[in-house]
Amino acid sequence: MIQGIKQGILDKLYTLYGDEKSYLYDEQEQGFMPGSFWVIETSGAQEQVVGQRYLRTEHIDVRYYGTEAGGTAELHGIADALTDALEYVTDDEGLVRGENMNYQIEDGVLHFFVDYRVHLWKQKKRVPYMETLEQVQHLKEG
Numbered sequence: 001m002i003q004g005i006k007q008g009i010l011d012k013l014y015t016l017y018g019d020e021k022s023y024l025y026d027e028q029e030q031g032f033m034p035g036s037f038w039v040i041e042t043s044g045a046q047e048q049v050v051g052q053r054y055l056r057t058e059h060i061d062v063r064y065y066g067t068e069a070g071g072t073a074e075l076h077g078i079a080d081a082l083t084d085a086l087e088y089v090t091d092d093e094g095l096v097r098g099e100n101m102n103y104q105i106e107d108g109v110l111h112f113f114v115d116y117r118v119h120l121w122k123q124k125k126r127v128p129y130m131e132t133l134e135q136v137q138h139l140k141e142g
Helices: 002-020 071-085
Strands: 022-024 036-050 053-065 086-088 097-107 109-120
Touching: 002 022, 002 036, 002 053, 002 071, 002 086, 036 109, 053 071, 071 097, 071 109
Parallel strands: 022 036
Antiparallel strands: 036 053, 053 109, 086 097, 097 109
């Protein structure tokens, strides 16, 4: 599920910027080029709602490493574009809506935070039904 959401985010980023930017989602921390995105899952949670229904929340940080020429104006422009683009992404199951969007700029890096909540239905283990039942009944007279 999380890989599907990450791929949906990368697809949206590629739709916005094409080949002019680079996109990463692996656990690499070295070798970032200015003008590149890095999609990270910061945390995730799952809670049982009712019965077999669960709610899973994925907290995503889309980092953008700005160029020196662009400055903070470039970072604010990217944040505005991400707000519109990441509202809905397509994962393995269909559309997922982004919530709680916010961003911060720190040392020339844009951190764009977004949460994706997905409702899940977990199947119970199937237990075979009883095949036959024999019942013996006695009446007490009295």
